[in-house]
Amino acid sequence: MNLGNRKFVVIGIVVFIILAFIVRLFTLQISDDYWSRKAANLTERSTKIYPPRGLIYDRKGELLVANQAIYDLMMLPREVKDLDTLRFCALLKISKDEFDERLAKMRKSRGWASNKEQVFIKQIRPEDFAPIAEQLYKYPGFYGQPRTVRNYKRGIGALLLGDIGEVVQRDIDRDPYYRPGDYIGKGGIEMAYEDYLRGQKGVRFMVIDPMGRPQESFNEGDFDTLAISGQNLVSTIDSDLQAYGEYLMQHKKGSIVAIEPATGEILAMVSSPTYDPNLLVGRDRGSNYGLLQNDSLLPLYNRAIKGTYRPGSIFKMVQALIALDEDKITPQTRIACNRNLIGCHGPHTYDDLEGAIIHSCNPYFRGVMQRMVEANIKKDRFEDAAIGMSHWKERIESFGFGTALDTDVPGVNRGNVPGKKYYDKIYGEERWAFSTIYSISIGEGELLVNPLQMANLGAIIANRGYYYPPHTVKDIGGQGKLERFRTPLQTNIDPDYFETVVNAMQKVVEQDGGTARRARTPGITVCGKTGTVQNDPLPDHSVFMAFAPKENPQIAISVYVENAGFGGTWAAPIASLMIEQYINDSISDPRKEQRIIDQHFFD
Amino acid sequence: MQRGRDIRKNIDWLSIGIYAALVICGWIAIYSASFSEAHPEIWDMGMPYGKQLLWMGICALVALFTLNIEGEFFNRFSPIIYLSVTVMLVLVLLIGKKVGGARSWFAIGSFAIQPSEFAKMATGLFLAYFINTSGVKFKSFTNRLQVFGIVAIPAGLILLQPDAGTVLVFLGFIFAMYREGLSGNILIIGFASLILGVVSIIMGANVVEYPWFGEQSGIFYVGLGILALAALGFLGVKLLVLPRNRKRTNLIVLASLFGALIFSGGVYTGIEQILKPHQKERIYILFGLEVNNPDADYNIRHAKAAIGSGGWRGKGVLEGPMTRYNFVPEQNTDFIFCTIGEEWGFIGSVFVLLLFATLILRLLFLAERQRSQFSRVYGYCVASILFMHVLINIGMVIGLAPVIGIPLPFFSYGGSSLLGFTLLIFIMLRLDSERFSVFR
Structure with a gap:
């Protein structure tokens, strides 16, 4: 046997192994990026830098919504050692079961990894976190991470301002800017102006060690981006007026909407009952939200924009204005108060327009609307009514009724202005005529409007024919308000026609026997109109719409008090107090105020 | 001299x-x-x-x-x-x-x-x-x-x-x-043992629920396989080998049969009973078998990540974060090659491998x-x-090999x-x- 050849076997084995190693290195390092991605996961961490959210001021410059620090208790599982669970639970004021539950939930979550920080407890208020922070050094692997949440300085305007909460999957799907755990505006100004308030998140890439501790910036910070602060907003809200409105509306269900007619700026928007927006901040947000949601008085329901009611008598002024403009009537037109056609009340028989508004004469306005609907274009009264209705609906909508009013308040219920389509659906095409639908002529029937639209009507009349879409923010980061709030919308009704209506509204308040005597305000000429919205079988809603002063109006207002009866009794005096508070910044008759405060419609 | x-x-x-x-x-x-x-x-x-x-x-x-x-x-x-x-x-x-x-x-x-x-x-x-x-x-x-x-x-x-x-x-x-x-048979036996050992470990580790013999019965199937191979061997001897050599060849097959059965059983018992748990885990991890301890493959996972992230040219000396922040334990002794892989890349790693290969082959040449x-x-x-x-x-x-501490x-x-x-x-x-x- 020639043993010399055996060297080739040994050489062969060596060469084979080295080649195998080279192939293996090639697959590890070159052909597959699995391991390099793995390494990046292990060694790099991107940290989001949250910019401070924009602040919100009221129209006088008072800070309404500020930011406050809050702490998330973070946990880095890998670093947790020798945890004295019971003492830790006592420190956090949670039970052992809750501790186990949280841990189990975290372990199941998608982001779980022993070297990745996890949120153990969210949103601990600074005062609660201070004692925890002192002891935290005893519990390696746990640390606090500051975040900012909202702080509502005056505790007013909860639904108007809105709140912030963690994004849900839908938000993330809609806008990839958001990541789980981010905050987003939920309702009100926070939601409508989310894009301006949130600013721009920054990101910092760090190289970390195996314990997850940041060591140095990755690639000398080349991939980092700076956080851009959110823009501050100046709201149109007069916080004193808003607070006063909430004060007046305590123990009452309903709403107040006050608008500056010249600009469309919403001065106050009260929905009652309300709650302190600070309840929805921090750790208790979840439980408090549940309580509010289950409250039978629906405090989370913004009655000012979502509540829809029959407009009632107040609608007669809209009818009057359109009929005047359509030349169907003149201010001198008299119509007999024929109570066989439709019910009425009060001692009058044959009013002109002004009288009919003051007396709220139902047969008069039935007649007015008949003239508009029965246009005498077609012989067939059914066809004729359909043409008339379509035109009428268009004109009604130019007052903002039946529309969402291009406002910045999210969630407006547009109400209902029935037209041809609507009645065709109910009765069938050409199966209805004026006699079928006449109840809408006096603001009853299928008509539905919301309090914001009603206040806007006040602004339209105050402006004698135009309005700006009502809005809640007058300045975004020093750039002024949104473009769409800078151009007025016209009703195309001749300003002259408004004088009759305005004079009548003044008399409603000032004349002896006027329905809104309680709306009289010393030194201010208030023009208003009461409404009493039938609400069988529950008591009627008390409604009042007004603006003041008569010349150069500064405020238009709608007040709804649910189940409170006649419009003049509760809604009118509340409106009067609001007007006085806004214009004079003081109340001349404390007894009037006390009467309102003492009245409880619920406890 | x-x-x-x-x-x-x-x-x-x-x-x-x-x-x-x-x-x-x-x-x-x-x-x-x-x-x-x-x-x-x-x-x-x-x-x-x-x-x-x-x-x-x-x-x-x-x-x-x-x-x-x-x-x-x-x-x-x-x-x-x-x-x-x-x-x-x-x-x-x-x-x-x-x-x-x-x-x-x-x-x-x-x-x-x-x-x-x-x-x-x-x-x-x-x-x-x-x-x-x-x-x-x-x-x-x-x-x-x-x-x-x-x-x-x-x-x-x-x-x-x-x-x-x-x-x-x-x-x-x-x-x-x-x-x-x-005898060169030692290398052949070594090679055969390696294959049989790997099969015994994998089959024995109870990754699959085998029929008939209940849990952890994979090793019995390895035995059955050896018996089947032996049967084929005897058949082959009868058909292919000259009658005068049959007796001797049959003895070899018989010896291999017993040797293989004992070896296979020995490897299985050795791993399951004699090795310490961490050694058993290391072998299981090498073959991609399931291990109860989630951190058992920590070293090797990190080692592979460090090497794998090197790419063609590596991240440069002192520039590899896995090396820099000690992601791989014992990285200046047993796991030092991770540093080469991460910071010197494929080119550097192959260069080092070729240095070793050249030295080994040169020494063989010198010996010869x-x-x-x-x-x-x-x-x-x-x-x-x-x-x-x-x-x-x-x-x-x-x-490619279990974790064994060696410089x-x-x-x-x-x-x-x-x-x-x-x-x-x-x-x-x-x-x-x-x-x-x-x-x-």
């Missing part, structure tokens, strides 16, 4: 060059793996790279010294060297310092000596001496037993420390024996050109030991290892330089 004692003429400068290149690369890797911003000076004696620099100096002196010793000395004194190392191996078990669960170090001041690093050299020398002087041809059973004993005594003592990695290295001596006449059997056997021993280290260490960090020659931080390999190689180079003057 010839005139012209100037060894510079006959020395193999190529080997010295590769040796130097490996040592320098090794030091750079150690520097990177243990770098601390507080101690950037390379001669800082408080840091591994400072100490390693000192060891490199010592090794240079030792190498120079070794090259000036007559080759005959190593031949003559190999029994004494072997004996003294064996005594040291016994002593270390008695008075050695325990580091990481193994009693393998003599502590002398701030330095520590690991006798097993020198046992490889001593065993190689004595094996060469024994084969050379007694004319072993590996024919008789006594012969084989004697040679086996020479390797087994130090290996056994090292196993007691325990240091399984170094024991595995001693298997490398089989290459030298094979070259000197040990010897006239003296002593030098040839010793040369084979040196190349084999080096090869086993590379095979096990790099195989481990790239996930990568010239790279892993540690004076004993560097000194051991320096002696191992420079004795061979001295012997080689005398190749023309020896006629035995």
Whole structure:
């Protein structure tokens, strides 16, 4: 046997192994990026830098919504050692079961990894976190991470301002800017102006060690981006007026909407009952939200924009204005108060327009609307009514009724202005005529409007024919308000026609026997109109719409008090107090105020 | 002995060059793996790279010294060297310092000596001496037993420390024996055992619910498979082998049958019953089997991530975050190749591998050109030991071998290892330089 050849076997084995190693290195390092991605996961961490959210001021410059620090208790599982669970639970004021539950939930979550920080407890208020922070050094692997949440300085305007909460999957799907755990505006100004308030998140890439501790910036910070602060907003809200409105509306269900007619700026928007927006901040947000949601008085329901009611008598002024403009009537037109056609009340028989508004004469306005609907274009009264209705609906909508009013308040219920389509659906095409639908002529029937639209009507009349879409923010980061709030919308009704209506509204308040005597305000000429919205079988809603002063109006207002009866009794005096508070910044008759405060419609 | 004692003429400068290149690369890797911003000076004696620099100096002196010793000395004194190392191996078990669960170090001041690093050299020398002087041809059973004993005594003592990695290295001596006449069947049996062992481990690990025999019955199916193969073997013998040879061949098949059954059962029992849980886990992880402890593959996962993230050209010295922030444990000793992989990339890793391959093949070439059997056997021993280290260490960090603690020659931080390999190689180079003057 020639043993010399055996060297080739040994050489062969060596060469084979080295080649195998080279192939293996090639697959590890070159052909597959699995391991390099793995390494990046292990060694790099991107940290989001949250910019401070924009602040919100009221129209006088008072800070309404500020930011406050809050702490998330973070946990880095890998670093947790020798945890004295019971003492830790006592420190956090949670039970052992809750501790186990949280841990189990975290372990199941998608982001779980022993070297990745996890949120153990969210949103601990600074005062609660201070004692925890002192002891935290005893519990390696746990640390606090500051975040900012909202702080509502005056505790007013909860639904108007809105709140912030963690994004849900839908938000993330809609806008990839958001990541789980981010905050987003939920309702009100926070939601409508989310894009301006949130600013721009920054990101910092760090190289970390195996314990997850940041060591140095990755690639000398080349991939980092700076956080851009959110823009501050100046709201149109007069916080004193808003607070006063909430004060007046305590123990009452309903709403107040006050608008500056010249600009469309919403001065106050009260929905009652309300709650302190600070309840929805921090750790208790979840439980408090549940309580509010289950409250039978629906405090989370913004009655000012979502509540829809029959407009009632107040609608007669809209009818009057359109009929005047359509030349169907003149201010001198008299119509007999024929109570066989439709019910009425009060001692009058044959009013002109002004009288009919003051007396709220139902047969008069039935007649007015008949003239508009029965246009005498077609012989067939059914066809004729359909043409008339379509035109009428268009004109009604130019007052903002039946529309969402291009406002910045999210969630407006547009109400209902029935037209041809609507009645065709109910009765069938050409199966209805004026006699079928006449109840809408006096603001009853299928008509539905919301309090914001009603206040806007006040602004339209105050402006004698135009309005700006009502809005809640007058300045975004020093750039002024949104473009769409800078151009007025016209009703195309001749300003002259408004004088009759305005004079009548003044008399409603000032004349002896006027329905809104309680709306009289010393030194201010208030023009208003009461409404009493039938609400069988529950008591009627008390409604009042007004603006003041008569010349150069500064405020238009709608007040709804649910189940409170006649419009003049509760809604009118509340409106009067609001007007006085806004214009004079003081109340001349404390007894009037006390009467309102003492009245409880619920406890 | 010839005139012209100037060894510079006959020395193999190529080997010295590769040796130097490996040592320098090794030091750079150690520097990177243990770098601390507080101690950037390379001669800082408080840091591994400072100490390693000192060891490199010592090794240079030792190498120079070794090259000036007559080759005959190593031949003559190999029994004494072997004996003294064996005594040291016994002593270390008695008075050695325990580091990481193994009693393998003599502590002398701030330095520590690991006798097993020198046992490889001593065993190689004595094996060469024994084969050379007694004319072993590996024919008789006594012969084989004697040679086996020479390797087994130090290996056994090292196993007691325990240091399984170094024991595995001693298997490398089989290459030298094979070259000197040990039956080639040993390699075939070794290869077959490897396959059978892997199959037994995987089947035995209960990854699948097997029918009939209940849980953990995979190993029975391995047995059935062996029986089936044996049956095929007997059939083959009947059909293909001449009648006069049948009896002998049948005996071989029968022996293989029993051998395979015992081996397979032994591997299974060994892993399930004898190995410590962490060793069992390491083997399971290698074969991708499920392990209860989620952190069991922490080292190897991180090692692969570090190497895998190197790409073509690597991230540059001191630029690899996995190395920089110690993601891989023991990364300046057993896992030092991760640093090469991450910071030097594929090109650097292959360069290092090729340096090793060239050195091993060069040593084999040197061994083959010897006239003296002593030098040839010793040369084979040196190349084999080096090869086993590379095979096990790099195989481990790239996930082709189980995690076994064993240094990568010239790279892993540690004076004993560097000194051991320096002696191992420079004795061979001295012997080689005398190749023309020896006629035995």
